[in-house]
Amino acid sequence: MRPELHAEWTKLRTVAGAGRLLLAVVALTVAVSAAAAATVTCPSARCNYDAAKLSLMGIQVSQAIVAILAVLAISGEYSTGMIRTTLTAMPRRATVLAAKAAILTGLTLAAGTIAVLASVLAGRLILPGNGFTPAHGYPPLSLADAPTLRAAAGSVLYLVLIALLSLGIAAAVRDSAAAIGAVLGVLYLLPIIGSMISDPDWQRLLWKISPMNAGLAVQATTDLTDLPLSPWAGLGVLAAWAAAALFIGGQLLRLRDA
C-alpha cells in the first residue's frame, strides 16, 4: 500500500485547494465557536448550559469544509479524467480508496486537533467573562476534566468520520456537486425533519440514526441521561454511516468503469 499512499499524498499535497481548505477548517471552527461562546451569557447558577458543547459549536459549520476536502479528493479526479490515470497506475482500486481514506484521516486529524484545541482555549478565555464562573458551577474548561477531554477528542474524531463518510459518498456518486449535495443532505436534513415531527418516539429515532445529531452527542458533558444515546454510542452511529458509505463507494469503484 506504500506506493498508493505516496501517490495520494503527492496528489493532495500539490493541489492548490487542499491547504486552504484545511486552514479554513481551523479558522471557521475557532471563529464560530468563539462567536457562540461570546453570545451566550450565564447570569445565575441555574443557566444549565453545556460549556464544552458551546465552545465546540464551530464543528457544526466546519464539517462542511471537511466534506469539501473529502469530496474533492476523489470527485476532483473524475472531473479532470485523472481517475483513469490513477487506476491504470494502481489497478487495485480498493487499495486506492483506502490510501485516500488514510491520507484524509491524517490531514483531518491534524487540522481537527488544532481547531479543537484552539476552540477549547477560546472558550476557556471567553466563557468566564460571560458568567461561566466557578460560582455558577462552571470551572474553567480544562482537558484534564474527563468529560471535556472526551468532548474535545470526540470532536476531532467526528471530523475524521465526516471526512470518511464524504469520501465514501463521493466515490459512489462521482460528480462533485451531486456528492457534496448528498453529504450535506445526509448531515443537515435529518435534524431538520426531526425537529419538525411532533411525535417524541419518532423524534428520538430520527435523532439516533442522524449522523450529525448522534455523532455530536460526543460533545455533550451535561444531562447525559436525557440523550437517546450515550456519547460514544452516538459517535458509533456516525462510524457506522462512514463504514457503510466507504464500503458501498469501494464496491462501486471496483465494479464500475471509471
Next chain:
Amino acid sequence: MNTTIPSRSVPRAQRGGLAYLLRAEWTKFRTVRGWVLAVVVAALATVLLGLLTASGSHSSCPEGPCPSPPVGPGGEAVNDRFYFVHQPLAGDGSITARLTSMTGIITYPPPDHDEIVPGLVPWAKAGIIVKQSTEQGSAYAAVMLTGKHGVRMQNNFTHDTAGRPGGVSAASPRWLRLTRSGDTLTGYESTDGKQWTKVGTARLAGLSATVRVGLFVNSPGDLTVERVGLGGSTGQVRFTQTTAVFDQVSLHSKAAGGAWSRVEVGDGPGMTDWERFHRPNGLEQSGGTLTVTGTGDIGPLGAEGGQSIERTLGGAFAGLIVVIVVAVLFITAEYRRGLIRTTLLAGPRRGRVLAAKAIVIGTVTFVAGLAAAGVAVPICTRILRSNGNYILPVTLLTELRVIVGTAALLAVAAVFALALGALFRRSVAAVVTAIVVIVVPYILATTSILPLGAAQWLLRLTPAAAFAIQQSIPEYPQVISHYAPQMGYYPLAPWAGFAVLCGYTALALGSAVFLLRRRDA
C-alpha cells in the same frame, strides 16, 4: 470563395435578444436528463418527506377525540376563558363601571418555584365587555385594565388598542365605559367619571340585536421556558388568578336593571387546589360593589396550541438542497465542458446570458416547488387531522402565501445558487456556500443551544431569514408566548424575511454579471 455562413434560422436582429437566449437556455436545461430528473426528485422528496412526517405524528386524548379549541370570528384558534358577570343588552346602550382594586396571585413563579405569591401577570385583565353570547369564540369588544399594560380596548381576540398606562388603587380608581351603537362599539376611560377619553372603536360586523354585556376578569397562565436536551425547550404554564372590585356600575339601555347572571366562560373540568381551598372564581356582591375573580385568557392561540400548516413542509429542505445542486451545475457544467465559450460567442451580451439562465432555473424550480407545496400542504394536513392532531386554522390567503412563498423561496434560492456558481465557477464551493448560508443558520437557530437573541439575529441577517415566508401563525404583542424560531416564530415579517434572501440574491447576481463581463471565460 464564399465565406458567408449559409442557412441561419434565426434572423441576425434577434440573436442575443432575451427571447432567443431564454430558448437556448431552456433547451440546455431540458436536454440534460439528470437535471430534469433531479427537479422532479426535489418535488417528490418534498411531498414524500411531508407524508412521512405527517403519518408519523399521532396525537390522542384519554377520552376519545381531543377537544378542539374555540375559533374566533376571524377564523383563528383562540383562548376564550374568563369569569363573566352579565345581563342582556337589547339594541344600543352603554355600560360604565368604576374599578377600585385589582389584585391577584401567581403560583410557584421562578426563581425557586416554591411558593404562591401575590401579584398580577402583565396581561391579567379586568373590565367591561360586550359579547355576542356566552359561547366561546363569539364576537366581543372590551375595555379593560391590565396587569402591567394600562387600559386597553380589545376586540375579536386579535385586535388591541392601548389607552393610558398605569394601575389602579382605591385612591386613584379607573373608570371604564363601553357604548354600543349599531355594529360600532366605542371604549372610553376616565379617572373621575366626568372627563372621558376615547380609547378606541371597534366594528363587530353582524352583531345580533340582543347581546350580553357585563363585567369580566381573567388572568393568563404564567409562562416560563426551560431549555431541555436535544436543543429544544419546553414551556411551563402555571395557574394565576385575578380579583377585581367594581362599583358604580351602571347600564343604560331600553330595558336596563335586571339581575346579574354569572358564568365561567370556557371553564375546564378540573380545579386547582388554590381554587378549591382558598378562592374559587366567581362573584361576591355587597350593595353596589361587585368583586369578581377569574382566570384564563381572551386572545389568539399561539403555535403551542396545535400544529401549524408549515410543519408539513419540512421536506422542502430536501428539495432545496437538490435544487441548489442543479442550479449550480446549470452554470458550472458549462465551465467544465468549455460550453461557456460557445454560449458567450452566441450571446455576447453576457449579462443577458446570465439573466436568461436565472429566469429559466427560477421558473423551473418555482413550478416544481409550487406543485410540491400545493400537494404536500393539503394532503399532509388531512393526514395529520386523521391522526388526531389539531391543525391551527388559517385563512385561505395565509395558506396560499405559505405554499406560493415556499415555491418562491426555492426559486430565489436556485437563482442565488446559480449566481454563486457563476462567481466561483466551481461547483463544490458554490454548493457548499449556498447550503451553509441558507440551511445551516436555520439549523443553528432552531435546533441548537444558541440563546434566543442570537438565534433571532441569525434569522434576520442570513439568507435563512426567508423561511419566515412559511410562518402561518403570527406573533401578538398582547399575548405572552414562547416566540422562538423552534416554535415557528421568525423575527422578521414573512415578506421582509423573504426580501433578505432576495437582497442577497440580487447582490450575488450583480457581482456575477460584473465578473462575467470582466473575466475571460
